[in-house]
Amino acid sequence: MENWDEIRTAFQVARLGTVSGAAEVLGVHHATVIRHIDALEKRLGAKLFQRHARGYTPTESGRDLLSVAQTTEEQFAHLVSRIKGQGETVAGELVVTSIAGIADLLTPVMGSFQDKFPDVRVRFLTDMRVFRLDYGEAHVAIRAGAGPEEPDNVVQPLSRIKAGLYASRSYIERFGRPASEADFGGHRFVCTDAEVTRAPFHRWLRATVHPDQIAYAATEPAALELAVRQGAGIGFMMSFRAADDPNLVEILPSRPDWDSPLRIITHVDLHRTRKVQAFLTHLKDAAKDWKSCT
């Protein structure tokens, strides 16, 4: 069955009983209504209406169409009101994606957001690959570093994640503690395995120490972190993750160029919706409390 508009026209004729009445409701000329009915009946090969001087009386088929189209109209009306209201309410699915490293920071934010808006179902996706906002994979992405800013995306700065150079007490007991950058000779380091890394502190580390000094390399950030904690070498960690571990010693004072700027990225189509705006506001509020760690 092609041409749903003709069904809609026939529906109004069946409901009102006259072509003229249907034409007025539909906002078209009554000639159009007649032509729609004629075309529909011709294609169906069956009469939907009995024509007479007082109007159109639906046949059995016409009454069948009436009841089906009646529910269709109601369904569509509900659909429209849902869609129109959808931008105005804070409900439904909210998909947030970020790098795995800051999941600790974001999870409580998600939780309190859901407390505030119970109708929201949060999906928090962390994966190695970068989720694509323009494919509709997520509403909001939180990313680090200065990534490519695609034209369809809205980018907002969130906060700066401070990274520090740490070593475990067990490492210091074995290899000593370098007093400064000049004292790095002979020390062992932990660094990401990837040659090209976007993290500024890892770029700094690769530029500063000799490649042979990198005793432990891994692709997984969590693995690197564990290596530092277990004394495999001196390495970078997020300050907020190292802060509560008394076994870790900060080797050098933190430098601003090690910081990773966090950015909030939303697709321009979704950025305007109240749901996304509510989450952005909530996220920025929560980020103020991160100051102690950044």
Next chain:
Amino acid sequence: MENWDEIRTAFQVARLGTVSGAAEVLGVHHATVIRHIDALEKRLGAKLFQRHARGYTPTESGRDLLSVAQTTEEQFAHLVSRIKGQGETVAGELVVTSIAGIADLLTPVMGSFQDKFPDVRVRFLTDMRVFRLDYGEAHVAIRAGAGPEEPDNVVQPLSRIKAGLYASRSYIERFGRPASEADFGGHRFVCTDAEVTRAPFHRWLRATVHPDQIAYAATEPAALELAVRQGAGIGFMMSFRAADDPNLVEILPSRPDWDSPLRIITHVDLHRTRKVQAFLTHLKDAAKDWKSCT
């Protein structure tokens, strides 16, 4: 929500994920699809799809539309198959109307028809007023006499209802039995009250006997019949109704010009359907068995 076709277009885009695919399925140019989506989103004030190089990905609203339109398409498909098959099956409602006088004859016909086609719901309407086929009030009408044949109606002869001139034995005991038409003087007659009657035997009676001889007149055919049975006078009765009453005596041999020709009338739009045809065949078969009474 006006313009159901745009919803249908959006449905196919959401289902297939690409504008080109939807255009092919819908049999239109892909530019048309784009314009439909744009118009729909503009009117809704919400994005239904995220556009990207690999196609259109439905948003939350788009997925909502998808599921609603999915069921709509299925409903319409069912509707179409019902309507297309409706002319081919013998089921649903069958509305038959006739004059009250032959309800005795028709009721068993209805019963056996329903036995043969259990899916048919029969409505047998008898009323003083003439039901109008062109208003869809009935599928089949059985009428007597030579009525007006409207252009939209299909008229078929059914059979002839024989009428006879009867008197009760009690009447004959009191007033004697006329041997012939010439012997009618001094006798009492029962006739319809209406000056203009379409029944041929009543026209004959009014033309034959003096008005003063009409001792009993009524508008209701059943009342006239009862009057004859009770001995109020000599009067016409349907032969099939008088045959099984031993108390009634036929005064004159039946004449062909007293017969009422029965006609089957159907609306031209409904005449072709299998349901009506099945009933007409069944009715004509049954009418052959009426021969004994006609």
Next chain:
DNA sequence: GGGTTCATGTGCACAGATGCACCAAGGAGC
């Protein structure tokens, strides 16, 4: 019974929707 009103039906002119051609851009595969 005649005028009035409201209904459907149809020829014609126009406009908005459609199709076409072409362009641009992003993946996929080599």
Next chain:
DNA sequence: GCTCCTTGGTGCATCTGTGCACATGAACCC
């Protein structure tokens, strides 16, 4: 890194569908 292919986007010519005017017929009211 290259080309090929698929997909979306847009200006322009065309055509189908729409609106208008008018005709026609039936029912209703005075």
